[in-house]
Amino acid sequence: MRNVVPILTVVCTLLVIWYAAAVWLNAPWAYNKAERAGIELNFADLVSDTWSQDKPKLPAPHQVGAEIWKTTGEMVLNGRGFSKRSLIYHSWVTFSATALGFLLGTGLGIALAIGIVYNRTMDMSVMPWVIASQTIPILAIAPMIIVVLNAVGISGLLPKAMISMYLSFFPVVVGMVKGLRSPAPMQLDQMRTWSATPAQTFWRLRLPSSMPYLFASLKIGMAASLVGAIVGELPTGAVAGLGARLLAGSYYGQTIQIWSALIMAATLAAILVGLIGVLQRITLKRMGMA
Amino acid sequence: MGWLVFALGVWAGGWWLNHVLAHRPKTRLTRLAVPVIFGVTILMIWEAVVHGLEISPILLPPPSQIAVTFAAKTDILWEDFVQTVIKGALTGYVIGCGAAFLIAVAIDRFPFLQRGLLPVGNFVAALPIIGMAPILVMWFGFDWQSKAAVVVVMVFFPMLVNTVQGLQDTNAMQRDLMRTYAAGYWMTLLKLRLPAAMPFIFNGLKIGSTLALIGAIVAEFFGSPIKGMGFRISTSVGQLALDLVWAEIAVAAMAGSAFYGGIALLEKAMTFWHPSQRGRT
């Protein structure tokens, strides 16, 4: 808790910088408008103009806040919380793809990790490729997956979830292999002295020991899933989802819309990763590891 | 039908070969051969399945066709590589990592700033920063400068957090020893804390290397001149020229591995003393 003051200070400093940058970046357009209107701008006018432009280069935080409120809270109050113009709707679209992809990716990742730990052939054949694939910008194939799956008649949620799955899969495999191999030789020998079956060794030693590693990679996987879902929404022609909002905003120069989508995406990421953090704390506490 | 039988045969053969090799004592040769055999097997099965099931090359081109395209279009691929990797990713990577390093050293003197910035940095590192791309494209234009800017933003926080953590990674005894030598701040930084921070700094550099390529490629989806790997991928997908897309992906994979591998080699040379590096030969 002793970090609260420093964190707040840093956050406030960032906000101040943001406001200052808004003045600086939007000033040329403000001067331009004033010149055409034949008005001299004093400093107060300049500041108030730069913080309230329609399509500013950098919208001020309160403009973004107002836009987010307008497209979330206000629409909920009007009973249109799930309309196509609401950010809640778009966040939901992105979230569902993220969550589905994350679950699939985690499941597959854990399965493959178990295979790698227990099968020497798989370990030596697959593991180098898994590690190598982490260094590859996998996201580059996102547009192709979307288009190809569309061409064979799969559209909507699934193609995006596939990209999310693909992105969350690799961190989980790497983390889980490390985790399942984390018991010390002494602990494994101990299991041998009790002549435990491989299944018992797995459930009672390897799996519990792997939990800290699993959660660390789940956090990475979740963040990657969200990025995957957002990027997966780009080539679909900007229909729905936070990625679509980003793209539409950039087409029409709606900077406030871009920033509000961005902040929503950040919030979503924070909530999802935070959720895993809570899960981690509960699990590890119950296991006596935290 | 013949192709499918061939695919099954290749699969069984490859697996058997790897099974035999993997259960012999590990040597450098088997360590290299097993994954290579696995990769080749996958490529052959891919080729066979595409022919056997008569999958349209518009959906999934066979590896042979990708290879032919790769060889035929090297000029385009090279141009895209220079635009995206050298100009966009590398420039942004150097600026971003350099700035993060300098700022980390600077804030290291102020525990208050560290305590504030570290959680914020960790938080930001988990955000979908790639979403900044459309904004930065708007600010810095369509050319590589905006891509470099995206890369700067993406690599900055992981590098910052890792460097700050690394600079704190000295124990009380090491610091006391420096004190008994009456070493000043800069001496301690130079002789103790920077060397001790190297494994962390390299971790940040490695994370950054993958992020840099992703950032540069994805930023091009939001607008670019008519070259660049991201541009080529998104337009070729539109034209259903998937062989060219796969060729670009191959280039991206090679560039990514080379980039990462280069840093890993440097790491091995500079942090040979660290327990994580010592075990390997």
Added chain:
Amino acid sequence: MTDETVISAKDLSLTFQTNDGPVHALKDVTLDVRKGDFVSFIGPSGCGKTTFLRCMADLEHPTGGTITVNGVSPEEARKSRAYGYVFQAAGLYPWRTIGGNIRMPLEIMGYAKAEQDQRVARVLELVDLAGFEKKFPWQLSGGMQQRASIARALSFDADILLMDEPFGALDEIVRDHLNEQLLSLWDRTDKTICFVTHSIPEAVYLSTKIVVMSPRPGRITDVIESPLPRERPLDIRDTPEFIEIAHRVRDGLRAGYGDAI
């Protein structure tokens, strides 16, 4: 041996404020260490022997009383590089060779390159590590690492050597060997050595003066001037004189516990 006082503590106290209330790590400690002395500090953990050593080194700040090193404050002594300090663990930098580690304080203190080389070679010779200059710490045994860390403390020719349980983590045989080497080193160089230990035989074997301490609050309960000669073969430990001093130390330790046992 001259009578010049090197370290002088008077009514030295140090109190740590913790969540469970104040802890009196040192209380009213008075002690003089003369030049050329080999002083051992012995006592159970928590008796303040390490804290006392750290006060001499200006690594802790006493909350009461005075302490001088070479007639000046510990801080001035530290800044004039008056002492070498050896920690419980060797604490060598893994990224530097043995030679590079010993060179480290010399680099910091701004010695010329040629002088550095010459000094490194000399202290390596002194601790019997000649030929290991190019090795990395993790390629050496624990005993060799500890010898290297002693060489590092010797390299800049401080007259005082402060050693905090330097051999605590080593096995008995290596320890005997290093004790013997340390004695002969002390004999040859005429340094003043303050040595923290919790082994009675080690304290008696090495010291000209044994300071027995006890905890809660950390204080000195007995100071024993050793009648043993400067020349001490290992088998001196079987002589009646040796055993008598050891008995006195043990009694002092037991008395310090009071009714705790």
